[in-house]
Amino acid sequence: MRDLLDELAGIQPGSRLDGLRALRPDVRAAVAGSEAAIFEGESGLSAAERHAIAQAVAEWNNEPALAAHHAARAAASPRLPALLAHAEMLTKRPDRATPAAVQALAEAGLAPRDVVMLSQLVAHMNFMARMLATFRLLERA
């Protein structure tokens, strides 16, 4: 099974990186499963909002291919600026988190489940960015 990381990193079947990834097949399965659950699952956050947030997190991590993947399905909403502000803090300064920041999301109309989805989405994108950076290093070196 191939996942989005193979596609974006250009990992060819039978290549050295393909062989390294094949040692942990559950990673590929769970990355594919996470992508489906986060971007296609039913949520109080619209799919367009989720892709817009993903695009921004990819850009903050300097991952243009990952950002472009999400840009195609991203769209703005009235509350998107508030969601992006939270995503930016999570990505760049997670040590600045406070209960008040979470409370602000509730006041913007997010149910607890939506707060979980937003946080999982941002956490997942930070995972994906580091995986792509690693594949570039191992490919080159």
Next chain:
Amino acid sequence: MPSTHDFGFPMQSLDWASWVPVLDLAKATPDEIKVLEESHPKAKENPYYLLLVQEAEVLRQRSKLFNTIMYGPRGASRAERELAATAESRLNGCPYCASVHALRYVQMKGDPALMARLMEDGVDTPMEARPRAIVDFAVKLAATPSAATDADVARLREQGLEDAQILDIAMSVAMFANANRLMQTLGEAVMPKDAAP
């Protein structure tokens, strides 16, 4: 400005309190119970998992990813995966994550003195060449993914790590880029009630 670093990094088991309402276990669906059981042996008593299980399928996939990256057989030693995770958690300022994984490292590898210094003084504390190479790589990839360079990979190879092991260390860092952000921004570390002052 307050920071999650302010709690300090005690090397002892901590509790975690959620800032967001968690699932009432008595109202959990059979699927939610199953996801909790797949995630962690004590997930049903843990507010972190009771919070995350409100997006059950997302948690199921994330737990599968976490468990294979941190506990999968072969490849990098479990202790060295824990070292990378602890260094990143210390850097990002997640006291709960850092304490869990520092204690696990000591359990597997010994060397409580190294972990005590890492917790107290931070990621620049002196250490031998192999853990140093792992921590330096972990810290760069954690802070800014593109900051990790060919030279960091070369140092890991000089210390005897094969590429499959380097990938394992990097995946541990990627996983804790995820884990720190959840733990740090959805709740906070608290001293257990029965802990000595």
